[in-house]
Amino acid sequence: MWVFGTCIMKLMLSGWPKLLTVVPESCCLILTGIFVGIIFYITNTTVLSPLSSTIFFFCMLPPIIFNAGFFMPNRPFFDHLGTILLFAVMGTIFNTICIGISLWACGLSGLYGFQISLLETLIFSALISAVDPVAVLVVFEEIHVDKVLYIIVFGESLLNDAVTVVLYNMCDSYISLGPENIEASDVLSGFASFVVVALGGTMIGIFWGFLTGFVTKYTHRVLVIEPIFIFIMSYVAYVNAEAFQMSGILSIMFCGITMKNYVAENVSTTSLTTVKCGLKVLSNGSESIIFMFLGISTVNDYHEWNTAFIALTIFFCSLYRALGVVLLTEIANYFRLHQLNRVEKFVMSYGGLRGAIAFALVLLIDPKRIPHQPLFVTATISVVFFTVFVQGITMKPLVEFLKVKREENQEKTMNERLHDKMLDYTMAGVVDILNQLNSNKIRDKFKQFDYAYIRPYLIREKKHHEPKIC
Amino acid sequence: MWVFGTCIMKLMLSGWPKLLTVVPESCCLILTGIFVGIIFYITNTTVLSPLSSTIFFFCMLPPIIFNAGFFMPNRPFFDHLGTILLFAVMGTIFNTICIGISLWACGLSGLYGFQISLLETLIFSALISAVDPVAVLVVFEEIHVDKVLYIIVFGESLLNDAVTVVLYNMCDSYISLGPENIEASDVLSGFASFVVVALGGTMIGIFWGFLTGFVTKYTHRVLVIEPIFIFIMSYVAYVNAEAFQMSGILSIMFCGITMKNYVAENVSTTSLTTVKCGLKVLSNGSESIIFMFLGISTVNDYHEWNTAFIALTIFFCSLYRALGVVLLTEIANYFRLHQLNRVEKFVMSYGGLRGAIAFALVLLIDPKRIPHQPLFVTATISVVFFTVFVQGITMKPLVEFLKVKREENQEKTMNERLHDKMLDYTMAGVVDILNQLNSNKIRDKFKQFDYAYIRPYLIREKKHHEPKIC
Numbered sequence: 001m002w003v004f005g006t007c008i009m010k011l012m013l014s015g016w017p018k019l020l021t022v023v024p025e026s027c028c029l030i031l032t033g034i035f036v037g038i039i040f041y042i043t044n045t046t047v048l049s050p051l052s053s054t055i056f057f058f059c060m061l062p063p064i065i066f067n068a069g070f071f072m073p074n075r076p077f078f079d080h081l082g083t084i085l086l087f088a089v090m091g092t093i094f095n096t097i098c099i100g101i102s103l104w105a106c107g108l109s110g111l112y113g114f115q116i117s118l119l120e121t122l123i124f125s126a127l128i129s130a131v132d133p134v135a136v137l138v139v140f141e142e143i144h145v146d147k148v149l150y151i152i153v154f155g156e157s158l159l160n161d162a163v164t165v166v167l168y169n170m171c172d173s174y175i176s177l178g179p180e181n182i183e184a185s186d187v188l189s190g191f192a193s194f195v196v197v198a199l200g201g202t203m204i205g206i207f208w209g210f211l212t213g214f215v216t217k218y219t220h221r222v223l224v225i226e227p228i229f230i231f232i233m234s235y236v237a238y239v240n241a242e243a244f245q246m247s248g249i250l251s252i253m254f255c256g257i258t259m260k261n262y263v264a265e266n267v268s269t270t271s272l273t274t275v276k277c278g279l280k281v282l283s284n285g286s287e288s289i290i291f292m293f294l295g296i297s298t299v300n301d302y303h304e305w306n307t308a309f310i311a312l313t314i315f316f317c318s319l320y321r322a323l324g325v326v327l328l329t330e331i332a333n334y335f336r337l338h339q340l341n342r343v344e345k346f347v348m349s350y351g352g353l354r355g356a357i358a359f360a361l362v363l364l365i366d367p368k369r370i371p372h373q374p375l376f377v378t379a380t381i382s383v384v385f386f387t388v389f390v391q392g393i394t395m396k397p398l399v400e401f402l403k404v405k406r407e408e409n410q411e412k413t414m415n416e417r418l419h420d421k422m423l424d425y426t427m428a429g430v431v432d433i434l435n436q437l438n439s440n441k442i443r444d445k446f447k448q449f450d451y452a453y454i455r456p457y458l459i460r461e462k463k464h465h466e467p468k469i470c
Numbered sequence: 471m472w473v474f475g476t477c478i479m480k481l482m483l484s485g486w487p488k489l490l491t492v493v494p495e496s497c498c499l500i501l502t503g504i505f506v507g508i509i510f511y512i513t514n515t516t517v518l519s520p521l522s523s524t525i526f527f528f529c530m531l532p533p534i535i536f537n538a539g540f541f542m543p544n545r546p547f548f549d550h551l552g553t554i555l556l557f558a559v560m561g562t563i564f565n566t567i568c569i570g571i572s573l574w575a576c577g578l579s580g581l582y583g584f585q586i587s588l589l590e591t592l593i594f595s596a597l598i599s600a601v602d603p604v605a606v607l608v609v610f611e612e613i614h615v616d617k618v619l620y621i622i623v624f625g626e627s628l629l630n631d632a633v634t635v636v637l638y639n640m641c642d643s644y645i646s647l648g649p650e651n652i653e654a655s656d657v658l659s660g661f662a663s664f665v666v667v668a669l670g671g672t673m674i675g676i677f678w679g680f681l682t683g684f685v686t687k688y689t690h691r692v693l694v695i696e697p698i699f700i701f702i703m704s705y706v707a708y709v710n711a712e713a714f715q716m717s718g719i720l721s722i723m724f725c726g727i728t729m730k731n732y733v734a735e736n737v738s739t740t741s742l743t744t745v746k747c748g749l750k751v752l753s754n755g756s757e758s759i760i761f762m763f764l765g766i767s768t769v770n771d772y773h774e775w776n777t778a779f780i781a782l783t784i785f786f787c788s789l790y791r792a793l794g795v796v797l798l799t800e801i802a803n804y805f806r807l808h809q810l811n812r813v814e815k816f817v818m819s820y821g822g823l824r825g826a827i828a829f830a831l832v833l834l835i836d837p838k839r840i841p842h843q844p845l846f847v848t849a850t851i852s853v854v855f856f857t858v859f860v861q862g863i864t865m866k867p868l869v870e871f872l873k874v875k876r877e878e879n880q881e882k883t884m885n886e887r888l889h890d891k892m893l894d895y896t897m898a899g900v901v902d903i904l905n906q907l908n909s910n911k912i913r914d915k916f917k918q919f920d921y922a923y924i925r926p927y928l929i930r931e932k933k934h935h936e937p938k939i940c
Contacts, residue, residue, distance in 0.1 A: 003698065003702055004702050004703075004706060007695045007698055007699055007702065010692050010695055011685065011688060011689060011692060011695065014688075014689075014691035014692040015688065015691070017691070215481065218481060218484075218485065219481060219484075221484040221485070221487070222480050222481060222484040224750050224751055224754045224755075225477045225480055225481065225751070225754070225755070227747065227748070227751050228473065228477055228751055228755055229477055232473055232474050232477065233474075236474060270743060270747050271747065273740060273743050273744065273747070274743065274744045274747035274748055274751070277697065277740050277741065277743070277744035278697070278744055278748060280694050281694055281695070281697050281698055281744070284694045284695070285694075285695070285698055
């Protein structure tokens with residue numbers, strides 16, 4: 001019924017194209033959700049809370065992230081991986097610590113009218129400081145900014161999940177331990193666990209990605225199970241990572257990134273079309289339902305409104321996002337050839353939308369241990385609504401006003417491609433002579449390794465040494 | 471995990487093509503299921519009974535039947551609808567009554583060593599006499615018999631569901647009433663309810679089919695939800711029919727038959743490919759899992775073996791299937807232009823496979839009211855295994871031996887098509903002059919009505935008056 005209703009809603013919205021050019025679809029869906037929620041509230045309909053954390057993390061999020069990984073443009077993603085990681089890791093930690101301490105410090109002055117401990121503000125700031133992939137995806141796909149900007153903000157939103165989850169779990173276990181029992185080793189082990197969670201998730205994803213390539217090598221006799229394999233194995237990658245307490249998001253994303261190179265060559269055209277279209281359908285459907293549910297979940301009795309706390313949260317979120325971006329681009333630009341300019345910095349900070357992941361995480365907080373949980377829920381919804389509505393709606397006019405570089409949709413000509421390829425090889429050669437290590441060389445080495453040792457085992461037909469032009 | 475395991479199993483089977491030419495895949499999957507079941511049994515793994523009636527009827531059956539409806543060749547199906555209905559309705563009633571009475575009569579002689587009432591044998595014979603669409607589909611698709619034979623047996627297996635469910639519910643309610651309280655009106659109302667269940671299900675299905683056509687007329691702006699609509703609305707048709715106690719199988723089948731004419735012209739090529747391939751994937755997956763689960767569910771402690779009862783069930787099932795086919799083809803041939811000959815009669819009776827629907831129905835029997843339920847379960851599994859293994863495996867050699875007309879896979883030439891069309895129109899004209907009513911005339915009238923009143927409302931582009939050649 002929810003899927004059906006959401007589809008009908010999307011269909012009705014599509015009949016009003018003028019509205020959609022001004023207000024992003026996500027906002028319309030949230031508003032519809034609020035409307036439905038109000039009807040439920042008035043009529044006292046007892047709906048099972050539709051957006052539970054379990055449903056969100058195990059049904060709705062995986063297709064969205066898998067879709068992102070499967071359609072991720074590999075080249076720009078890995079070219080900008082350094083910058084993305086800097087923002088995802090350092091940016092999120094910076095935001096969490098700054099927002100947490102600032103909120104706590106303001107609490108000390110008695111502004112909120114209640115006492116709040118540093119650990120409580122930190123657990124809240126951990127979940128609120130992560131940029132949300134779904135919200136970013138929806139808004140950035142509508143405005144078509146330049147690929148570099150898109151990949152940096154979207155990549156950050158995908159990779160900061162591991163940081164968020166680790167920081168969140170760290171604070172959660174510190175609260176269980178009790179603040180007086182925390183030792184330096186606990187803090188260190190927390191930061192170490194970040195590496196494990198992120199790398200572990202990535203490794204599991206890559207493993208399942210290769211395995212999917214290997215399995216699809218043999219599915220040509222039973223074409224009908226090809227699409228199932230691709231979907232199921234990516235989901236297994238997610239569940240497998242979660243089962244080992246690793247980052248499922250990173251796992252399913254890298255599973256998609258890895259498998260697409262091999263799967264696309266193994267499976268039949270029909271299966272590939274089905275997988276691609278099916279993925280788009282599933283992820284778009286999930287996104288829509290998430291926004292709808294977000295609206296519905298807003299209308300209930302369990303809110304705790306505190307103007308000072310919520311206003312300060314929104315203020316600090318915006319402030320430290322901008323500060324973090326400015327500081328970190330300084331560092332990034334030091335290593336980058338393509339310098340991130342002022343306009344790009346602005347879009348990056350303005351595009352730091354929060355979304356459903358924060359909401360799902362705040363629902364996971366146990367109100368018995370953290371009595372301020374209802375306030376956190378209200379504050380999270382406020383921040384999400386603020387970013388999605390205010391930033392989401394004004395983003396497009398601002399991008400147009402600031403003349404941000406838009407994505408060129410045209411395909412590269414054969415000539416451009418040939419020159420790009422030649423330049424790549426030349427660069428790899430130059431770097432090799434200089435005995436340095438940069439992305440060109442790594443890419444070149446990986447390609448050699450891939451063609452020599454990976455592809456023969458994962459791809460059926462041995463047509464890989466012919467250039468595409470043949 | 472089940473889906474994953476089944477896919478791996480299918481993949482492994484596909485690597486052994488020689489086995490598959492002798493043993494149908496369904497048999498291999500059942501054997502695998504039994505093997506897995508034995509492992510579970512030995513290791514005392516407490517698995518949730520994987521093939522519960524709810525999962526079967528609400529998750530696995532709908533995609534299979536929808537797939538059947540969506541890919542149903544409309545022309546032969548409606549051309550042979552009379553014969554199909556004769557077999558589906560009269561054949562099933564004949565089988566149910568004969569098997570039930572025979573089993574009960576043999577029970578009177580004390581052959582089984584226990585007493586069994588007529589109503590009990592009737593409820594069992596109701597569920598065991600229906601030919602199973604999944605089993606028929608799997609076996610007939612592998613041997614590629616002539617389209618007429620295929621459509622008659624497969625159509626019967628689809629349409630007899632309504633009869634089976636009504637007969638089953640009738641017997642069930644008579645048992646609740648107590649045999650002494652049954653009045654003539656109960657029997658009559660039971661037979662009347664068959665008409666309601668079948669026609670109601672069909673109407674609901676056709677309604678949702680038209681509605682899907684209507685909705686997809688407007689989805690060209692949001693292509694991404696097209697496949698969802700098609701799947702969801704067919705499922706809603708199923709659930710809607712079941713909610714009103716109508717035949718869900720007939721509903722989803724006619725939903726598929728109705729929608730495909732309009733949907734295929736409305737949606738984009740990518741969406742159509744996705745829907746078609748997705749349907750094949752889902753239905754094939756469901757079929758495989760059903761056979762696997764059937765094997766697993768076989769291995770448990772709740773069996774009651776009674777050689778006489780089970781042997782007689784198998785004997786009567788085969789006997790009355792053959793008798794029914796012979797009697798009913800006599801009637802059918804009286805009205806048919808294409809006479810069903812001896813070989814076809816044989817294939818029709820030999821192709822009367824039983825399957826998972828019977829198994830799911832027997833699980834629905836309440837052992838508290840009908841203490842012989844464990845025996846019925848064992849007998850049902852025995853009949854299913856007998857038909858699937860013995861008849862399924864010997865079918866192919868027999869069909870080859872008897873030189874049964876196989877399906878010609880080649881497409882009709884343009885010339886043949888033109889002549890077919892011209893003959894159709896001529897026939898419709900001749901019949902019109904003679905003022906008779908036959909399938910040619912009905913088809914012609916429906917086409918006129920369709921083009922004049924239905925298509926304009928359900929199809930976006932008005933390209934329907936151009937012949938396909940343009």
